[in-house]
Amino acid sequence: MAAGADRSGKVWKSSARLADGRQIIYFDESPGLGRAAVPDGRNLPARPEGGSVLRFDPLLREWIAVAENRQDRTFLPAAGQCPFCPSRPGSPTEIPAASYDVVVFENRFPAFSGAPGSSQDAGPPGLGAERPASGRCEIVCFTPEHDSSFARLSPRRAATVIAAWADRTEVLGGTAGIEHVYCFENRGEEVGATLQHPHGQIYALPFVPPRTRQLLASARAWRKGSGGNLFDDVLAAELADGQRIVARNEQWTAFVPRAARWPFEVLIFPALRVPDIAALRQPAQAALSELYPDVLRRLDALFGTPMPYMAVWQQAPASDAAARDELAAHLQIMATRRAPGKLKFMASTESGAGVWSNDVLPETAARMLREAC
Numbered sequence: 001m002a003a004g005a006d007r008s009g010k011v012w013k014s015s016a017r018l019a020d021g022r023q024i025i026y027f028d029e030s031p032g033l034g035r036a037a038v039p040d041g042r043n044l045p046a047r048p049e050g051g052s053v054l055r056f057d058p059l060l061r062e063w064i065a066v067a068e069n070r071q072d073r074t075f076l077p078a079a080g081q082c083p084f085c086p087s088r089p090g091s092p093t094e095i096p097a098a099s100y101d102v103v104v105f106e107n108r109f110p111a112f113s114g115a116p117g118s119s120q121d122a123g124p125p126g127l128g129a130e131r132p133a134s135g136r137c138e139i140v141c142f143t144p145e146h147d148s149s150f151a152r153l154s155p156r157r158a159a160t161v162i163a164a165w166a167d168r169t170e171v172l173g174g175t176a177g178i179e180h181v182y183c184f185e186n187r188g189e190e191v192g193a194t195l196q197h198p199h200g201q202i203y204a205l206p207f208v209p210p211r212t213r214q215l216l217a218s219a220r221a222w223r224k225g226s227g228g229n230l231f232d233d234v235l236a237a238e239l240a241d242g243q244r245i246v247a248r249n250e251q252w253t254a255f256v257p258r259a260a261r262w263p264f265e266v267l268i269f270p271a272l273r274v275p276d277i278a279a280l281r282q283p284a285q286a287a288l289s290e291l292y293p294d295v296l297r298r299l300d301a302l303f304g305t306p307m308p309y310m311a312v313w314q315q316a317p318a319s320d321a322a323a324r325d326e327l328a329a330h331l332q333i334m335a336t337r338r339a340p341g342k343l344k345f346m347a348s349t350e351s352g353a354g355v356w357s358n359d360v361l362p363e364t365a366a367r368m369l370r371e372a373c
């Protein structure tokens with residue numbers, strides 16, 4: 001299909017089980033492909049049960065997942081042994097089918113797994129508080145092409161990925177004990193990706209993460225002070241100023257935040273506020289499938305080499321109605337290369353004090369990204 005020929009983003013979903021019982025879900029761009037009927041012929045060891053725990057850090061009042069079982073996970077295999085390429089005769093992978101469009105499956109080495117127990121106990125946890133790291137971790141493969149990237153996806157394929165994110169946000173967000181669904185991509189060895197195949201991940205978490213709580217606290221304080229919505233007002237201010245806009249269409253605006261932490265940080269805000277990806281409708285979904293890869297292509301073009309980045313969806317918790325009224329789902333892209341051969345690290349001031357300094361003026365970063373392509 002020619003790029004952009006079908007911008008509806010319609011997908012056909014089918015599901016199966018891998019040899020060790022993990023779920024795999026195919027998101028196909030045409031019906032009747034029968035991919036879920038292809039069995040997983042591997043002889044996989046049983047999944048370890050309850051491998052990881054949550055320990056409470058009383059100093060910052062945050063939960064930390066400790067997952068010893070993840071140390072053995074696959075690390076940068078040769079292209080011929082990529083577990084995310086489709087299976088070929090004699091070379092079975094995580095995906096039994098001979099091809100796929102977009103596919104989602106449970107991570108073989110999850111930081112969070114298992115049926116969520118009862119919700120958190122009331123009151124602050126004690127010094128030695130620990131509980132199972134329940135939840136679910138999924139892999140999202142964006143394309144069967146090993147050497148591609150999200151930036152090079154057609155709008156049609158990007159729309160299929162967005163449809164998969166929406167489906168998982170809705171299904172996992174509606175699961176008892178899951179309080180937050182977090183979709184993200186680590187791109188490049190420089191930011192810790194251990195597999196090169198274009199893929200992202202989804203964490204279904206048994207708590208609302210600190211960053212989301214901070215966004216909500218900021219939005220509530222803004223509402224109290226100004227009467228307006230923080231995300232609407234930030235977007236209006238960026239549009240009025242204009243200097244930090246990278247790219248935009250009628251539905252979405254990509255801009256470098258005025259107080260960017262990373263050298264090339266880009267936020268993609270919707271014109272019409274929605275609480276999460278599952279609430280996205282047309283034409284916003286189709287418009288995002290064009291703008292997002294465009295922004296990623298600009299990042300890759302900047303220094304003529306693939307840009308390492310972390311791209312994450314900030315969205316509202318499924319079960320918090322007040323939060324869903326206030327928070328605007330948005331994409332945050334944190335690109336870490338500040339100049340050819342130079343990376344920005346979270347070093348002592350950032351990691352130890354939470355104090356950031358940025359070597360690139362956000363207005364300059366935006367201008368460079370506008371001119372790149």
Ligand SMILES: [Zn+2]
Pocket residue numbers: 082083084085145146197
């Ligand atoms: Zn691959």
